[in-house]
Amino acid sequence: MNINRLKIGAVALFMILSSTVAWAQSPAATAKGTINGANITIDYSSPSVKGRKIFGGLVPYNEVWRAGANEATVFKTDKKIVVGSTPLAAGSYSIYVIPTEKTWTVIFNSETGQWGTNKGGTTRVASKDVLRLVVNPAKTSSLEERLKYEVTPKGFVLAWENQSVLVPIK
Numbered sequence: 001m002n003i004n005r006l007k008i009g010a011v012a013l014f015m016i017l018s019s020t021v022a023w024a025q026s027p028a029a030t031a032k033g034t035i036n037g038a039n040i041t042i043d044y045s046s047p048s049v050k051g052r053k054i055f056g057g058l059v060p061y062n063e064v065w066r067a068g069a070n071e072a073t074v075f076k077t078d079k080k081i082v083v084g085s086t087p088l089a090a091g092s093y094s095i096y097v098i099p100t101e102k103t104w105t106v107i108f109n110s111e112t113g114q115w116g117t118n119k120g121g122t123t124r125v126a127s128k129d130v131l132r133l134v135v136n137p138a139k140t141s142s143l144e145e146r147l148k149y150e151v152t153p154k155g156f157v158l159a160w161e162n163q164s165v166l167v168p169i170k
Contacts, residue, residue, distance in 0.1 A: 026069035033151025035169050038079035042095075042149045042156060044068035049145050054161035055099055055137075064107075064124055067095045067158065068147060072123065074112050075156075082170040083108065083155075084133040096124050097158070097165075099137070106133045106167050137163045 026047040033040050047069040052058050059065045067073045072094040079090050092112045098105040107124070108131040114123045140162050147160040155169035 028070075029149070031149035031151050031156065033153075033156075035081065035151065035153060035155065038077050038081050038090075038169075040081075040151045040156065040169070041076040042073065042151065043076075044073040044147070044149055045070040046146045046148065047160075049143065049161050055163055056101065059099060061100050062098065065097050065099060066123075067097045067106075072096070072109075072112070072114050073149075075108065083131055084135075084168055086131050086133065088131055093130065094124070099163075102136070103134050104137055104165050106135055106165070107131070133167065135165050135167055137165045140164050 026045040029044055029046040031040075031042040031044075045068045055061070074092055075095050076092045077088065077090055081088050088108060091110075093108040093110060094112050094114070096107040096109060098107070107129050109124055110128045110130050111125055140159060144159045144161060144164070147158070150157045150159070152166075155167045158165050158167070
């Protein structure tokens with residue numbers, strides 16, 4: 001009887017540790033900063049390149065991407081801001097991106113808390129998009145192994161693999 005309990009316990013421990021390791025492959029991260037008096041927070045999961053082709057490969061061109069891993073990336077602002085030339089009210093938004101070889105469309109969506117993908121693709125509900133902005137990606141000078149967001153005085157930067165994009169905010 002005790003041997004069976006020990007075996008069950010060992011299997012349960014293995015399953016817990018395995019799921020923890022899988023989750024840690026794209027650990028949670030947060031970028032914070034202030035832009036013109038607005039406190040900005042971006043909560044995301046940070047996957048690694050791990051030798052893969054990311055843009056145009058793992059992240060296909062011309063398809064909606066959750067702009068992170070695991071749950072959809074969440075952008076929060078405590079004050080009204082201007083993204084590009086479009087006002088965005090204070091609140092929380094999911095960020096999605098449609099990358100192409102030459103431009104990326106960044107989408108702010110009013111629904112938050114959803115998992116980033118499902119079997120049919122994205123969990124994004126397009127009718128809840130509140131802002132879309134086309135931006136130009138730039139090549140990075142070195143490999144960015146982990147997906148990273150950074151809030152700067154000019155907006156926020158999303159960088160991964162050999163690409164980065166500035167989303168201008170005033």
